[in-house]
Amino acid sequence: MGDSSSASYIHMVHHLIEECIIFNMTREECMEALSKHANIKPIITSTVWKELEKENKEFFQAYTNSREAARESKTERKQRIQKMLSGHLSQTDTDESSCTTTESDD
Numbered sequence: 001m002g003d004s005s006s007a008s009y010i011h012m013v014h015h016l017i018e019e020c021i022i023f024n025m026t027r028e029e030c031m032e033a034l035s036k037h038a039n040i041k042p043i044i045t046s047t048v049w050k051e052l053e054k055e056n057k058e059f060f061q062a063y064t065n066s067r068e069a070a071r072e073s074k075t076e077r078k079q080r081i082q083k084m085l086s087g088h089l090s091q092t093d094t095d096e097s098s099c100t101t102t103e104s105d106d
Contacts, residue, residue, distance in 0.1 A: 013040055013048045024067060 016038060022031035027049045031042040053060045 009038070010048060013044055016040070017045065017049055017052060021063065024070070025073065 013034070016034055017030055019101065020033060027046065030049065031045040034040040034045045035042050
């Protein structure tokens with residue numbers, strides 16, 4: 001690969017990493033996706049990602065914080081849903097047992 005084609009390849013990887021970021025992927029998810037779908041070695045993706053992080057520290061810090069907040073929010077939402085469902089199931093069990101008791105009294 002000449003200098004021109006190497007620069008072009010790195011530019012393409014850079015662009016694909018930006019696409020991964022739009023889809024809110026982690027570096028590891030991006031490495032896996034580019035390896036699988038674009039046949040780019042994970043070490044290349046990782047290296048370009050790290051260079052982008054160096055050049056754009058504030059952006060990547062905000063991106064990481066945003067991903068962590070979204071993950072926490074998703075976890076909290078999941079816990080609320082599970083709590084709601086377990087409460088609903090407990091209520092259903094109570095309702096069913098009272099119906100069984102009423103039916104057996106007949």
